[in-house]
Amino acid sequence: MLRPDATYYRMKRTLLPPGFKTRAEQQSLVIRRRLGLNATQACPARHLAGLYGVSVTGNASLLSLLPHLSDEFADTDLVRERLLRVSDPALNFSALVAVVRGHTMILYNDQHSPERQESDIMHEMAHVLCQHPGDDLQLTSDIGLRDHDAQYEEEASWLGSVLQVPDAGLMWYARRGYSIEQIAARYTASVEMVTYRWRMCGIARRLSYHRA
Template identity: 35%
Template structure:
């Protein structure tokens, strides 16, 4: 599980990121804007000039469902390549996950050169992946945002569209943050039950 204080730190980081961008704490946080602030380049496979055309076609065609996004370590700054064939909500989640690895200072457990593309690729251990998943979820939908969604009776569909997330991500965050159960108890109390 997570080290003591990690979840609270993630919530605080999500609010600080909004504050740094002069956003309301309940405003959506764009991973593209966050990446720019962190000086992380974000590109699509089509932007990789040295990528062989057949590899590009495979990444965007037949194998497009096999990958989401990847961070390529750079000498000066990291580069995130994302899959443009996925939905906007999925792209946001994937990018935020990669940015979470960077924000957390994760070091890849394995770095290898792909012989087909000569790109330096990485993998992280399970604990680092779980931390990145948690932080990414908080960055997209911190507890304050979730409470705001419930308090203002925003529909799930509207919330997903406004915050650029999937219904699955919204439900997940409502559950793991405790907001869903908290809201349900308040509603039951108000009904007298």
């Protein structure tokens, strides 16, 4: 059995721990089963968040959230300024995880396309599932301009993409001749995302192996 990502490993040094990719695929399938879904079905990011008790809020709703948040922080003006910053269209904010009094919430940019929202929320859920520690999970940190830990970001990017488009489902569609655009529509994913997964999973090579 060929490793789907063997080429990727040769081409690029990865910060992912050994076995991370295999576990990510398993996690994607296990979560789907818990939601009554199989590998060929889209796993809506908001359903996944709900499974883990994480609330999901668009940044357009941020201002209505402010009065509720103000009790939680000593420096309300600072929090207000930071929340306003993620509402700023010029910032091209994607999403972030905030923990308020032990409750985890994801704030995302609801101006982005539905496909982009799915991948943004999945990325943040991947941070939650990986239990990434650090200031970047706290609303009181410098959100929007935070420093990213390179390994955490690579883990979240990989897991987020696998949660959205699992290898097993991608291969199922590829073997039946679905185009990347058709597969993208099935997963509410962008064409760029499916193209990336197609390459990372070595689908073209495995298809020619399958047909030989």
